[in-house]
Amino acid sequence: MRPSVTRWKTTTAVLLRTAALSLLAAVAAAGVGAGPALAADGNVAWTVRTASNGYGEARSSYSYNVNPGGVVEDAMVVANRGPAPLNLAVYAADGFTTDAGQLDLLTRDKKSVAIGAWAKAGAGNVVIQPGKTAQVPFTISVPDNATPGDYVGGILTALTQANQTEGINVDRRLGIRIKLRVGGELKPNLAIEDLHVTYDGSSNPLSKGVATVTYKIHNIGNAALSGKQTLSVSGPFGVLRVRAGDIAAPPELLPGESWNVSVPVRGVAPAVRLAATATITPLLTDVSGSTTSLKPVQATAHGWALPWMLVLALVVLVAVVVGAYLYRRRNRAQRKAREDARVRDAVAQALGGREPQTS
Structure with missing residues (x-):
């Protein structure tokens, strides 16, 4: 080399x-x-x-x-x-x-x-x-x-x-x-830290977008480790689940080292609230070159995936409904005020121009 x-x-x-x-x-x-x-x-x-x-x-x-x-x-x-x-x-x-x-x-x-x-x-x-x-x-x-x-x-x-x-x-x-x-007690261990998910959708509320999941793989044990990664993104209660394709394995990390990962997951529906689940299976290699798979490590984070055009349409609809309600309420109040004034005028005329007395 x-x-x-x-x-x-x-x-x-x-x-x-x-x-x-x-x-x-x-x-x-x-x-x-x-x-x-x-x-x-x-x-x-x-x-x-x-x-x-x-x-x-x-x-x-x-x-x-x-x-x-x-x-x-x-x-x-x-x-x-x-x-x-x-x-x-x-x-x-x-x-x-x-x-x-x-x-x-x-x-x-x-x-x-x-x-x-x-x-x-x-x-x-x-x-x-x-x-x-x-x-x-x-x-x-x-x-x-x-x-x-x-x-x-x-x-x-x-x-x-x-x-x-x-x-x-x-x-x-x-x-x-x-x-x-x-020699001594070997404690191989990887952790998934700082897991975040963001969503980038389109103007069409019925189309799907891209969820970008980022996290850090941290070797918190005392053995050099690599690993196999899997990742999925789903809506509430696990519906509309989408799995990421093949994710490149991290390099062999020495104890204390970390590796940043960013994975775009395509075809994700704007399900309002997303759950991103990352899983890594640590791989331990001994001196002879044999590799052993250890217990998988998993972490989940949540993020918003709002269909903005649909949300905007709902906001406009709510604004129209509220506006119509306020308009009708104001009209009723104006009609009541006009009716009250008409009644007072009629009573005043019946009393010969004198104002009605109140006790």
């Missing part, structure tokens, strides 16, 4: 000094492969792979089960495919899931607290001649007080070169993933 590249430059200071730029290794779910990392001028290339030993041969990544206080010793093989000698830095770093759903590793300027702190290479640098390989040993020492559960990081090689054209330093990295499960 070829390493992906991420760059950054300083702002105005780039005119005065060399800026730092990091090209991050692409660490997929199965770990980094042995594809070459190429320098900007194409004159340097190297590969990395796992060493063949008691842990296995041709491994795509490193996976271990270790109890607190345990120690792991393993090695990485680095090959120089270029025409010039290589002086590579070697170090370990903690892993994290990016917004794109890929596993990445912290840069050297970021502090690691787990695998990046527990794993130490046999040497901080390795020099490899053209066409040669070198085996780089490393040791992972798990603290006695390490919390049980899954940890992910990586062992990395890095080459820093100056880019004369852009006036910056380029840090190229290539590494291999390390997945470590610390």
Whole structure:
């Protein structure tokens, strides 16, 4: 696998000094492969792979089960495919899931607290001649007080070169993933949080619209988990239920990580009050690669889905009815006032123009 590249430059200071730029290794779910990392001028290339030993041969990544206080010793093989000698830095770093759903590793300027702190290479640098390989040993020492559960990081090689054209330093990295499960009680658990449903209908009260359901999948356990998702939207009492199509599985989330989901559900009737139900079945993968489905987790949220044109028509109808009622009431009051005035005039005339007396 070829390493992906991420760059950054300083702002105005780039005119005065060399800026730092990091090209991050692409660490997929199965770990980094042995594809070459190429320098900007194409004159340097190297590969990395796992060493063949008691842990296995041709491994795509490193996976271990270790109890607190345990120690792991393993090695990485680095090959120089270029025409010039290589002086590579070697170090370990903690892993994290990016917004794109890929596993990445912290840069050297970021502090690691787990695998990046527990794993130490046999040497901080390795020099490899053209066409040669070198085996780089490393040791992972798990603290006695390490919390049980899954940890992910990586062992990395890095080459820093100056880019004369852009006036910056380029840090190229290539590494291999390390997945470590610390012994103890495993508590795999996913939660569905911040579930919301909104509705977008049309001007036709008889047509159907789109309900958009958003939520966050949060790994609140101590094991790395992915999952299968299902989603449905229904009206009151579960009527007019519509199920969403296939929903992409979230990436494998490390303990404490979360993943935002937004799913449009089409063909939803404007049933006034909607209920959106999201279900995720956690998937737990052990060190051997076997996957187990856990108990599904479910959450429900409600939202309004009003047929606005129908509501507007009802409002107009109510306004007309109320207006007609008030108009008739005012007319009755005016007629009564006119009748009362006529009676008073008649009585006054009968009394010879005198006002009637009241006692």
